[in-house]
Amino acid sequence: MGTTGERKADHLRICLDQDVQSGGDPGWSGYRFDHQALPEIAFDAVDPATTLLGRPLAWPFLVGAMTGGADRLGRLNERLAVAAEAYQCGMVLGSLRPALEDPSVVSSYDVRAVAPGLPLLLGNVGAAQLSPPGIESRVVALCVRLRLDGIVVHLNPLQEAIQSEGDGDWRGLAGRIADLKAALAREGLALGVKEVGSGFSPATARWIGTLRPALVETAGTGGTSWARVEGLRSSDTARRRAGETFASWGHPSAESLATLRARAPGVPVVASGGMRTGLDLARAIRLGAAAGAMALPLLRAAAEGGTAVEALLHALRLELRVAMFATGSRTLDDLRRAPMRDPSGMRVPFARGRTP
Numbered sequence: 085m086g087t088t089g090e091r092k093a094d095h096l097r098i099c100l101d102q103d104v105q106s107g108g109d110p111g112w113s114g115y116r117f118d119h120q121a122l123p124e125i126a127f128d129a130v131d132p133a134t135t136l137l138g139r140p141l142a143w144p145f146l147v148g149a150m151t152g153g154a155d156r157l158g159r160l161n162e163r164l165a166v167a168a169e170a171y172q173c174g175m176v177l178g179s180l181r182p183a184l185e186d187p188s189v190v191s192s193y194d195v196r197a198v199a200p201g202l203p204l205l206l207g208n209v210g211a212a213q214l215s216p217p218g219i220e221s222r223v224v225a226l227c228v229r230l231r232l233d234g235i236v237v238h239l240n241p242l243q244e245a246i247q248s249e250g251d252g253d254w255r256g257l258a259g260r261i262a263d264l265k266a267a268l269a270r271e272g273l274a275l276g277v278k279e280v281g282s283g284f285s286p287a288t289a290r291w292i293g294t295l296r297p298a299l300v301e302t303a304g305t306g307g308t309s310w311a312r313v314e315g316l317r318s319s320d321t322a323r324r325r326a327g328e329t330f331a332s333w334g335h336p337s338a339e340s341l342a343t344l345r346a347r348a349p350g351v352p353v354v355a356s357g358g359m360r361t362g363l364d365l366a367r368a369i370r371l372g373a374a375a376g377a378m379a380l381p382l383l384r385a386a387a388e389g390g391t392a393v394e395a396l397l398h399a400l401r402l403e404l405r406v407a408m409f410a411t412g413s414r415t416l417d418d419l420r421r422a423p424m425r426d427p428s429g430m431r432v433p434f435a436r437g438r439t440p
């Protein structure tokens with residue numbers, strides 16, 4: 085059995101070296117915008133600026149939750165944070181569990197030290213780690229120490245079930261998440277909730293609608309598969325097999341986004357899970373997302389160096405702006421009204437009311 089730090093290092097090595105994508109379709113590419121052959125706007129005027137949790141972002145994008153907890157992981161966080169600051173998008177840190185267990189690794193999450201101008205920085209903790217009494221105040225103290233804007237709680241029951249040392253007791257966690265929301269609110273901090281690659285069913289989305297977090301991140305099927313990662317990490321034949329059996333388990337990302345918009349109205353949705361291009365991001369915005377997020381390709385870029393992360397963010401933002409121009413959309417509100425067809429060729433209706 086490994087420590088949390090060793091487990092994080094295993095995850096990183098496997099995600100960098102092996103095929104960890106689910107193999108399922110996240111559902112983004114089936115949507116097709118109408119091409120506007122006469123856009124009547126200037127490309128230079130296309131501006132995807134937005135706000136999320138009251139923070140101004142130059143474009144609707146977050147570096148997805150990935151890492152922290154050891155020196156090497158801290159260096160990756162720094163590269164991601166410096167690039168996110170340069171491109172004025174948000175960032176979610178990897179799970180703070182190592183820092184909750186060992187104060188000596190807190191500095192590997194302290195990205196404000198190198199990127200003080202990051203417009204939005206969120207921490208991350210697993211729902212399954214919220215059981216110990218008093219944990220809320222320790223999480224809030226870490227938020228203050230790291231100058232975070234809030235915490236995103238991840239839901240990952242599939243991963244925990246396949247991981248040999250996984251947390252299998254999920255009783256009472258909805259109440260613990262609500263307690264954490266209240267503790268964060270007392271310090272003016274936001275609570276987010278996310279999956280890690282299996283998305284949200286209608287029933288879980290309804291619970292999100294009741295909890296009313298400050299944001300929810302879809303992380304549906306079609307991107308990185310945590311069943312597969314844990315299967316590849318295990319030396320146990322049955323767990324390796326289960327990792328493959330469940331590699332495409334869950335709700336595709338685009339479906340998960342639609343479910344959350346319908347069942348948790350008013351909660352801003354961050355679309356993620358197999359988002360790989362700025363065109364995917366444009367589609368997600370049209371489908372009602374407040375922003376998008378990406379993890380695995382950014383990790384691989386960060387392992388190459390900070391320049392590779394900046395090049396990827398540059399390409400994503402350019403692709404988003406090209407999609408906006410070619411649909412005649414100067415702003416994100418325009419893009420939300422751009423004609424688009426679903427995979428069956430039907431027109432996608434416009435979202436009712438303002439996208440939160």
Ligand SMILES: Cc1cc2nc3c(=O)[nH]c(=O)nc-3n(C[C@H](O)[C@H](O)[C@H](O)COP(=O)(O)O)c2cc1C
Nearest residue numbers: 148149150178179238303307308357358378379380
């Ligand atoms: C190396 C790696 C580590 C991750 N660690 C976390 C984590 O600590 N907390 C979390 O909520 N999600 C974590 N994720 C999940 C991602 O944030 C994201 O939800 C998921 O990978 C789907 O996005 P993708 O298809 O763009 O990779 C991690 C992903 C990767 C690739």
